[in-house]
Amino acid sequence: MLVWSRPGRIVLWMLFALIFGVLFLAPLAVILLSSLADQWNGVLPRGLTTAHYADVARGAAWNSVKASLITGFAASALALVSGTWAALSLRLQGPALKRLLGLLFFIPSAVPSVSVGLGLLVAFSHPPLLLNGTIAIVMISHFVLISAFTFGNVSAGLARLSPDFEQVASSLGARPAYRLWHVTLPLLAPYLVAAFGLSFALSMGELGATVMVYPPGWVTLPVSIFSLTDRGDIFAGAALTMILVAATLILLLGLERVTKRATGA
Amino acid sequence: MSAVTFTGNSVMDIDAAKVRGAGSNVYFDKVSVAYGTHVVLHPLTLDIAPGEILAMIGPSGSGKTTALRAVAGFVRPASGRIRIGATDVTDLPPYERGLGMVVQNYALFPHMRVEDNVAFGLRAQGADKPLIGERVKDALATVGMATFARRYPRELSGGQQQRVAIARALAVRPRVLLLDEPLSALDAQIRRNMVEEIARLHRSLPGLTILYVTHDQTEALTLADKIAIMRDGRVCSHGPTTELYRRPPNRFTAEFLGRANLLPVTVVEGAGPKGFATARHGDVVLTGAGRDERAGDKSLLCIRPQHLSLTADSEHTNRIVGTLREVHWQGELTHLVLDVGGTPVRVSATKLPTALPEPGARVPLFFAPTDTSLLPEDAGV
Ligand SMILES: Nc1ncnc2c1ncn2[C@@H]1O[C@H](COP(=O)(O)OP(=O)(O)OP(=O)(O)O)[C@@H](O)[C@H]1O
Ligand SMILES: [Mg+2]
Numbered sequence: 001m002l003v004w005s006r007p008g009r010i011v012l013w014m015l016f017a018l019i020f021g022v023l024f025l026a027p028l029a030v031i032l033l034s035s036l037a038d039q040w041n042g043v044l045p046r047g048l049t050t051a052h053y054a055d056v057a058r059g060a061a062w063n064s065v066k067a068s069l070i071t072g073f074a075a076s077a078l079a080l081v082s083g084t085w086a087a088l089s090l091r092l093q094g095p096a097l098k099r100l101l102g103l104l105f106f107i108p109s110a111v112p113s114v115s116v117g118l119g120l121l122v123a124f125s126h127p128p129l130l131l132n133g134t135i136a137i138v139m140i141s142h143f144v145l146i147s148a149f150t151f152g153n154v155s156a157g158l159a160r161l162s163p164d165f166e167q168v169a170s171s172l173g174a175r176p177a178y179r180l181w182h183v184t185l186p187l188l189a190p191y192l193v194a195a196f197g198l199s200f201a202l203s204m205g206e207l208g209a210t211v212m213v214y215p216p217g218w219v220t221l222p223v224s225i226f227s228l229t230d231r232g233d234i235f236a237g238a239a240l241t242m243i244l245v246a247a248t249l250i251l252l253l254g255l256e257r258v259t260k261r262a263t264g265a
Numbered sequence: 266m267s268a269v270t271f272t273g274n275s276v277m278d279i280d281a282a283k284v285r286g287a288g289s290n291v292y293f294d295k296v297s298v299a300y301g302t303h304v305v306l307h308p309l310t311l312d313i314a315p316g317e318i319l320a321m322i323g324p325s326g327s328g329k330t331t332a333l334r335a336v337a338g339f340v341r342p343a344s345g346r347i348r349i350g351a352t353d354v355t356d357l358p359p360y361e362r363g364l365g366m367v368v369q370n371y372a373l374f375p376h377m378r379v380e381d382n383v384a385f386g387l388r389a390q391g392a393d394k395p396l397i398g399e400r401v402k403d404a405l406a407t408v409g410m411a412t413f414a415r416r417y418p419r420e421l422s423g424g425q426q427q428r429v430a431i432a433r434a435l436a437v438r439p440r441v442l443l444l445d446e447p448l449s450a451l452d453a454q455i456r457r458n459m460v461e462e463i464a465r466l467h468r469s470l471p472g473l474t475i476l477y478v479t480h481d482q483t484e485a486l487t488l489a490d491k492i493a494i495m496r497d498g499r500v501c502s503h504g505p506t507t508e509l510y511r512r513p514p515n516r517f518t519a520e521f522l523g524r525a526n527l528l529p530v531t532v533v534e535g536a537g538p539k540g541f542a543t544a545r546h547g548d549v550v551l552t553g554a555g556r557d558e559r560a561g562d563k564s565l566l567c568i569r570p571q572h573l574s575l576t577a578d579s580e581h582t583n584r585i586v587g588t589l590r591e592v593h594w595q596g597e598l599t600h601l602v603l604d605v606g607g608t609p610v611r612v613s614a615t616k617l618p619t620a621l622p623e624p625g626a627r628v629p630l631f632f633a634p635t636d637t638s639l640l641p642e643d644a645g646v
Pocket of ligand 2: 331
């Protein structure tokens with residue numbers, strides 16, 4: 001903390017609590033309340049119920065959870081591998097090429113995700129690249145949208161990695177593959193985990209592109225939520241949102257525990 | 266191919282290395298290095314004999330690390346060849362060169378225990394398990410870190426990390442050990458101990474050729490058989506340590522190695538059969554060890570600060586007079602700065618006359634001809 005005086009620190013904390021509370025917690029709290037609300041006309045809901053959860057559980061909720069988790073995992077894993085690969089190989093290139101390719105990677109994130117979905121839909125609508133109506137196109141769209149973040153995270157990690165480690169490894173006789181597996185990747189592990197977590201969270205919440213490309217039978221949670229709220233079923237949408245939040249949180253926390261145990265930190 | 270030859274199952278202890286340790290010489294054959302158009306190493310020719318410790322010293326940016334990295338294989342020479350033993354390694358990747366390398370910040374692998382760090386090279390080269398076990402034990406014992414095998418690097422002090430880094434490099438039984446400022450991250454006390462330990466280590470592995478890069482002249486003088494002094498990407502002098510110190514060939518060497526005083530003089534008479542020449546500074550005539558100067562040559566008389574005395578005796582037959590400018594007392598040593606005919610002259614004295622002269626006083630200085638050497642004025646590269 002840079003502020004040493006007690007009143008100063010209290011003011012800072014209050015400011016922080018205010019911003020965090022208003023911008024982050026309030027919307028979540030409202031959604032949580034709606035998911036439990038019997039009716040909500042005034043300032044606060046009238047009566048609490050778990051009926052909405054029962055409703056969505058009877059509906060296609062579990063299929064949506066499954067679709068989202070599988071899509072998230074597959075797209076994130078793919079993005080992790082290719083983003084890491086790209087970061088590792090770009091490191092060997094000249095600075096100009098590095099900057100150009102680095103920028104290209106981020107273009108999909110600058111374009112509305114709906115456009116990305118549309119682009120994929122058009123691009124893969126003819127044989128031999130006929131992917132419309134498949135699960136693959138959902139995963140591809142997620143992959144395109146999130147790979148920039150894995151690339152960015154891993155590149156940042158690599159940039160902070162002292163070349164000494166790899167050079168010492170080489171001088172001790174480690175060939176490139178051995179060195180990559182036993183030195184570079186373990187040293188990058190925290191960045192890889194962070195990259196995976198971020199991609200996974202992004203994929204779990206992805207809507208714009210998914211709406212354009214999803215096939216019947218592969219309705220992800222955000223798409224379900226969207227169609228529920230679109231139909232005016234706000235409370236059910238809120239219940240499903242809470243399920244989405246819970247699933248993502250449980251997964252990210254689990255991931256953290258696993259890597260903590262693996263790296264012995 | 267593996268750069269290290271494993272003799273198989275048997276335990277290779279330090280003695281075996283001694284026997285095997287014919288060592289390898291490192292030969293720079295007109296090696297130059299450029300980054301883009303910026304030449305940082307001008308064609309360098311240098312031979313490091315098997316089993317020799319060569320200290321490469323010089324100011325920051327003079328190209329020491331670049332020369333070392335060229336041997337290790339991390340910078341490609343723009344021209345010239347590098348040979349290690351009989352092998353031309355210029356086009357070999359680093360992992361086939363059979364070297365050990367220790368860098369300034371140790372670069373221990375943080376995710377591996379000490380023993381796994383030390384085993385790294387052998388594992389990477391596919392050595393058998395029992396051999397790895399023995400070698401790791403040996404290497405850790407050599408640097409006195411056997412009891413720390415199960416620790417992680419973050420649980421070690423700087424000096425201990427450095428020992429592990431050396432053990433890791435030694436475990437692969439390298440032909441040549443490259444050390445790039447290995448002690449500069451340590452504080453003065455530990456550094457002195459480590460220098461002594463590296464000296465001891467080399468006595469137990471006499472076949473090991475060591476290229477030791479440093480900008481610390483004390484480390485170089487203590488450890489090295491030979492010293493190469495780098496300046497602006499060139500070797501400006503190279504020779505046996507004591508000789509380079511006693512008879513520096515040029516101004517830069519004399520000043521960089523031990524901060525010698527250099528008095529401008531004019532040669533009166535070249536060196537005679539005993540090797541002594543006479544030269545004039547102002548209106549005093551001084552005697553010093555000469556080379557091939559001839560009467561009338563402009564020259565520099567090199568005198569080390571610790572060789573100047575404030576008191577006369579039969580050895581110290583040369584006498585100059587200067588004006589005392591500064592006195593710095595440092596416990597066991599007292600440093601004086603005098604002005605001798607416009608040239609600042611430093612004196613490091615252990616014993617002082619009881620009545621210390623005041624700044625501004627005219628003070629005579631005495632020194633022995635054997636403690637001096639003449640070097641040419643224009644040779645300062
Ligand atoms: N990757 C690089 N790109 C461009 N120039 C470089 C690079 N590495 C080193 N140089 C330049 O090469 C010159 C020699 O550098 P080098 O690292 O060999 O110096 P050094 O003698 O080891 O110095 P120090 O004592 O500070 O470690 C310096 O002028 C430096 O700026
Ligand atoms: Mg250096």
